[in-house]
Amino acid sequence: MKGxxxxxxxxxxEAGVALGTVSKVFNGLPVGExxxxxxxxxxxxxxxxxxxxxxxxxxxxxxxxxxxxxGLDHPFFAALAQHTCTALxxxxxxxxxxxxxxxxxxxxxxxxxxxxxxxxxIIGLTYNPxxxxxxxxxxxxxxxxxxxxxxxxxxxxxxxxxxxxxxxELGCRRLAFFRTGSASPSETDRRGDGFEAVxxxxxxxxxxxxxxxxxxxxxxxxxxxxxxxxxRSEIDGIFCSTDLLAWRIQHLLAEEGLRVPxxxxxxxxxxxxxxxxxxxxxxTIVQPIQRMAETSVDLLLSKDRSNIPALVCLPVSYAPGGTxxx
Amino acid sequence: MKGxxxxxxxxxxEAGVALGTVSKVFNGLPVGExxxxxxxxxxxxxxxxxxxxxxxxxxxxxxxxxxxxxGLDHPFFAALAQHTCTALxxxxxxxxxxxxxxxxxxxxxxxxxxxxxxxxxIIGLTYNPxxxxxxxxxxxxxxxxxxxxxxxxxxxxxxxxxxxxxxxELGCRRLAFFRTGSASPSETDRRGDGFEAVxxxxxxxxxxxxxxxxxxxxxxxxxxxxxxxxxRSEIDGIFCSTDLLAWRIQHLLAEEGLRVPxxxxxxxxxxxxxxxxxxxxxxTIVQPIQRMAETSVDLLLSKDRSNIPALVCLPVSYAPGGTxxx
Numbered sequence: 001m002k003g004x005x006x007x008x009x010x011x012x013x014e015a016g017v018a019l020g021t022v023s024k025v026f027n028g029l030p031v032g033e034x035x036x037x038x039x040x041x042x043x044x045x046x047x048x049x050x051x052x053x054x055x056x057x058x059x060x061x062x063x064x065x066x067x068x069x070x071g072l073d074h075p076f077f078a079a080l081a082q083h084t085c086t087a088l089x090x091x092x093x094x095x096x097x098x099x100x101x102x103x104x105x106x107x108x109x110x111x112x113x114x115x116x117x118x119x120x121x122i123i124g125l126t127y128n129p130x131x132x133x134x135x136x137x138x139x140x141x142x143x144x145x146x147x148x149x150x151x152x153x154x155x156x157x158x159x160x161x162x163x164x165x166x167x168x169e170l171g172c173r174r175l176a177f178f179r180t181g182s183a184s185p186s187e188t189d190r191r192g193d194g195f196e197a198v199x200x201x202x203x204x205x206x207x208x209x210x211x212x213x214x215x216x217x218x219x220x221x222x223x224x225x226x227x228x229x230x231x232r233s234e235i236d237g238i239f240c241s242t243d244l245l246a247w248r249i250q251h252l253l254a255e256e257g258l259r260v261p262x263x264x265x266x267x268x269x270x271x272x273x274x275x276x277x278x279x280x281x282x283x284t285i286v287q288p289i290q291r292m293a294e295t296s297v298d299l300l301l302s303k304d305r306s307n308i309p310a311l312v313c314l315p316v317s318y319a320p321g322g323t324x325x326x
Numbered sequence: 327m328k329g330x331x332x333x334x335x336x337x338x339x340e341a342g343v344a345l346g347t348v349s350k351v352f353n354g355l356p357v358g359e360x361x362x363x364x365x366x367x368x369x370x371x372x373x374x375x376x377x378x379x380x381x382x383x384x385x386x387x388x389x390x391x392x393x394x395x396x397g398l399d400h401p402f403f404a405a406l407a408q409h410t411c412t413a414l415x416x417x418x419x420x421x422x423x424x425x426x427x428x429x430x431x432x433x434x435x436x437x438x439x440x441x442x443x444x445x446x447x448i449i450g451l452t453y454n455p456x457x458x459x460x461x462x463x464x465x466x467x468x469x470x471x472x473x474x475x476x477x478x479x480x481x482x483x484x485x486x487x488x489x490x491x492x493x494x495e496l497g498c499r500r501l502a503f504f505r506t507g508s509a510s511p512s513e514t515d516r517r518g519d520g521f522e523a524v525x526x527x528x529x530x531x532x533x534x535x536x537x538x539x540x541x542x543x544x545x546x547x548x549x550x551x552x553x554x555x556x557x558r559s560e561i562d563g564i565f566c567s568t569d570l571l572a573w574r575i576q577h578l579l580a581e582e583g584l585r586v587p588x589x590x591x592x593x594x595x596x597x598x599x600x601x602x603x604x605x606x607x608x609x610t611i612v613q614p615i616q617r618m619a620e621t622s623v624d625l626l627l628s629k630d631r632s633n634i635p636a637l638v639c640l641p642v643s644y645a646p647g648g649t650x651x652x
Contacts, residue, residue: 072407097411
């Protein structure tokens, strides 16, 4: 046997089964359990390695899923990629990664490349309008892309509502919501919607401000200066669309001599942790990143595609992280 | 044309070239520039999509590289994966990711899976002894695995030396080096070696301590208690094998009422930043993560494998991050 690679025929002979049975086992098709055991034992004994390429061509499957994300350097995307990779591996699939820097041209070219690569599906966290066809199953994170593309997101509206309720419960009476990021519509817009809905219902004044990507932090400083009265901030509670923004705002408030959480309380959104698993950056609404990854993978690999939901919102939770009075 | 997928033959006819020329272009083989342009224009016009699977079978190439890392949730690994993905994309390759949690069984099973998947190469950051064959090119990060497996690392020895020189330059006279992590040998061990070499040469006393993964932080606290004298720390400079350890030690010193950097100065190793691109966690020796990724990719895809180095060490740099007197 040395020097020649064993073939499927060799495995069939060793296992004492028909060649078609071996083929079924290697292609993941249904076959009696005792046949499967025999074939796998024979394959192991002979050192037979399934050629995934030939297998892919025969079965029309590649057991490969592409993940398209803006980058891996932000801890939210890194955690999403980590959990997606693990969920796919548990289901016998491998993960290709494409990074886009949120640029529309790179996002579209990734989609085009992935199509050529004949993957079994795509999980995408994208920011721009895309040309998609339905040849490859697609699950979108945080953005509704079209009628046949399920979207998986955190319960952003519920998270925004929880943030407002928590700040009010902790004594805040003049609130502000700040957001950054893409102007194109996204499920993450619901964070502000939920926050504002509670403020309105409870009659709590609330500013809602979108900070531009470039000079957003200067605009924030101006806002704070305009809302100072007798050396004190009129705003006593701030909700931020992300933990990164909450972290930046926390530092700017310190520069202005305002104490967090004594003078101003802050709640962010994401729930990312230092070094991936240490402390939170701020009090925050925690996204269920692992469940989002697993749900995306399950929807993508689902065999029955007749009953796929358009949008799945997964529950969030509040966690104190030092920027609130708990 | 609608309804049927165009074939290579259609592309050849449209371009007015031989079928073999089209095949060469799609398989990345040398062909005259004007032929290449013609073929690509025809392929684009017809909407021809290269079937990567068929292409892979024909050329014996998959244009796919596997990256094996402990996880994506630590910012060093996340940055490494990000830069590796970009470097591969720039060279026409795509990246599969496997995460191992540093477990020996998962590391070995990833290697076995990757072999079956017929990738063009593997870039691995692994911690345990592995069974490898030479059927698939392999580049190892931070660990020398064998004679025909090039290893890419930061200049760990030089970084350790730079940390000692910087602490001494900033006035420290009683130093300590702390490390955590795997006990199996790695290029990262050179960090301590370089640090100790400078201390010895300059006659500066230096403790060198390996903290166990579980109760390491308690062992650190005991060490600090043993080296207090009249409410002050005898140790005035600490070098840590990672930024994470430096960050933890900084917090433990604060709990003990010691001020950083006034009483104790700390230098870490890695150079990772909050949220991937914000401030450093501590004063640190910065690893050239992007260059490490690019060098690994270049070594892996190098056509001439007769002159591959065993170990490539890339230059590091010191960056102040608040835990030293600059």
